[in-house]
Amino acid sequence: MPTLQQTILEKKAALADTVSAPLGLLAARVAEVWPDADAIDRRLQEGLASLPNCQLLYAWDVNGIELSSMVRAKGPDPSWRGRDLSDRPYLKNHLPYKGVMLSSVYLSKYTYEFCLTALQAVSRDNQLLGFIAADFAVNDLLRNDKLAAVQEVKWKQFRG
Template sequence: MKQSWKDSIYLQREDLAHMVKDPLAHLAEQCPAAWGDREQLDAVLTQGFTGIPYCTSLYCLTTDGIQICDNVCAQGLAPEHFGRDRSQRPYMKETVPAWGFLLSDAYISLRGRRPSLTALQIVRADGNAIGYLGADFDLRGLPVTSALYEEPGYWRQIKGDPAIRGTVFLQQRTDSPMDGNLEQALSILEELLTQRGIFQCQIHFSSSQATIWTMDDPFRYRILDHEALSDPDICLIFPSHPYPHDALILQHSIAHILDTMRSLRFADPTIYLRTASINVFNGMISVTFSCDGSHYMPYDEFLLKSTSFWF
């Protein structure tokens, strides 16, 4: 089963929790003897700072969220945080589990405005909770240990702008310059996708343009306007390129996909295709209609749908 972005987040958080839970608990055991003494707490946290991997700052809080020592950082002490009320910060609004350790959800830091995490460990004295040991982590400094997720390969529908959906039956398609020459434009795009190394193409039917990405220069997009999509000579500037063997869309299916998009463009004067995209590597097709609803689906499923399905 493919890993979703939520699965990747869970695994990443799990790895970080395993790295910091025990050293943070060990350091928390040393805090009660210095509790209430700012300088002693600073000293305890300074000594234990290097034992908390990837940590950017350590501090101690009362159960009400008031900081009772300085921030201890790699650069030394940050005394301006002493007495700070952290009770309204996102990590203080989460419930610390019964076992006394919490790794917060990510949030945007108040001062640096950067994605961050905070780990809280309950500090106990004589079996009673007297406060928390907090450890902040900058997401930029954390290693990525989970695999990058893959886009799901099933059909997804995403609703668009409610204002557009609410007035969809008051509008009617107006022919764009591309509409008057659509068969030739799509033939040019078929050549680029199957023979000229274009692996992704987004077609804007209403504004008569296409945005393309090439395998030889994948980090930069190029825009083909109506003039370019009317001139087969445009193919000359893209060198011949073998169709990628690891593409999920079969080469001979490209023409059928484009022809189906053409049908969706003209099938109904009110609900009509506005934009569409093809990515040969992930095998997905996206279509966005005049009602601003978008659909993402595997290309073979897209080809099974007749125009009557959409309308």
């Protein structure tokens, strides 16, 4: 019987498989309009539907400065443009220069929910331009039956 940690790891692996192709295609479309923030917002908004359970999409440059708006289902929020995201937990690790990388679980400063971020490099002519981030709420992922079959987690209480 899997533990909660095993369940989360299984969900993360399934999420990486699910988002890899759509994020790769979206990165190619975003690269075409980089660094035009309004055009990037439009591309991210169009790509949001291809990423089930994704709460936010945003792009930042190689210096960790947010270039796009926070793109949500209800539209873009430009108030975060220009913010320094270099202190984000997922930027402390090695970033993906190709493909997708998933962050550890952390508390979002935007939604105030526990989430994880799928990161995709954005390149043009073999030059790294920046990254796309797709944020997923942990609670949404745990409820999503399409992201791997999960057995019921049972808890035992021991008295000392």
